[in-house]
Amino acid sequence: MSIKFIILTTQRTGSTFLAHLLSSHNQIECYSELFQKDLVNRSKRAKVAKHFEIGYEKYKNKSIIAKINHQFFPKQLINKYLTEIYTSPTHVNAVGFKFMYSQDRMIPEVLQWVRNNGVKVIHNTRLNLLKTLVSRETARKRGIWASDEKLPIVKINLDIHKLKLELEKMEKKVSHYRDWCRETDNIEVSYESLINNQKEEIQTILEFLEIPSSGLLTTDIVKMNSDNLRDIVENYEEVCDTLRGSNFEQLLDK
Numbered sequence: 001m002s003i004k005f006i007i008l009t010t011q012r013t014g015s016t017f018l019a020h021l022l023s024s025h026n027q028i029e030c031y032s033e034l035f036q037k038d039l040v041n042r043s044k045r046a047k048v049a050k051h052f053e054i055g056y057e058k059y060k061n062k063s064i065i066a067k068i069n070h071q072f073f074p075k076q077l078i079n080k081y082l083t084e085i086y087t088s089p090t091h092v093n094a095v096g097f098k099f100m101y102s103q104d105r106m107i108p109e110v111l112q113w114v115r116n117n118g119v120k121v122i123h124n125t126r127l128n129l130l131k132t133l134v135s136r137e138t139a140r141k142r143g144i145w146a147s148d149e150k151l152p153i154v155k156i157n158l159d160i161h162k163l164k165l166e167l168e169k170m171e172k173k174v175s176h177y178r179d180w181c182r183e184t185d186n187i188e189v190s191y192e193s194l195i196n197n198q199k200e201e202i203q204t205i206l207e208f209l210e211i212p213s214s215g216l217l218t219t220d221i222v223k224m225n226s227d228n229l230r231d232i233v234e235n236y237e238e239v240c241d242t243l244r245g246s247n248f249e250q251l252l253d254k
Contacts, residue, residue, distance in 0.1 A: 006121055007097070007122045010100055010173065011102075019097075024217045024218045030094075030095075031054070031096070036057070101177060120185045122186070131229065133166060134225070137156045147222060148222060150222060153226070157235045
């Protein structure tokens with residue numbers, strides 16, 4: 001029987017990069033966001049992601065019976081769907097997918113099933129919440145959330161009046177799901193550690209998934225933004241003035 005896992009995360013934490021790396025292992029099937037409501041392909045890639053074809057959005061609309069069950073018995077249908085997702089690939093030893101914080105608010109049945117069915121949880125975070133926010137805003141401006149080619153630089157302005165409140169909300173969400181993970185078989189992997197220590201982090205994840213190493217794991221996903229916030233945020237000095245003296249000052253570029 002295959003090991004079941006999810007990548008629990010939020011936007012702009014390197015989760016697409018991580019999922020693609022894991023998928024390149026011949027004993028792992030790692031889908032992207034199976035519970036993504038918007039089926040538009042928002043990645044600048046020629047090949048449409050496989051999860052668009054097997055995602056829950058299509059599953060619940062595949063027949064009149066499925067539509068009725070989704071309307072009146074959503075928990076049972078989601079449970080049936082998850083069971084099929086985890087048992088269908090018979091050629092691998094681990095099966096998983098990405099699940100976002102925002103999707104949990106819409107479909108709480110998923111994490112309930114995860115907790116009750118021995119699913120391993122890879123909690124993918126990003127320590128620098130300011131860079132998470134900046135990455136989210138640049139992705140929105142481009143209309144592209146992942147790419148396999150270098151993209152032109154975009155500039156953004158951050159709303160300094162809402163900035164600290166937004167960072168506090170993001171911090172609370174991470175803390176909430178970190179607490180939730182404590183009742184599961186879990187491992188936390190940060191964006192920073194994955195980028196800076198990729199080989200070691202991937203090895204730790206493979207051991208967690210009880211999967212043997214299989215050479216170098218690869219992905220065609222490329223980094224979309226500069227690490228220097230001054231290259232991206234047009235009102236960066238205002239951002240610095242806003243965050244100095246707060247709990248978020250350490251997120252600023254040194």
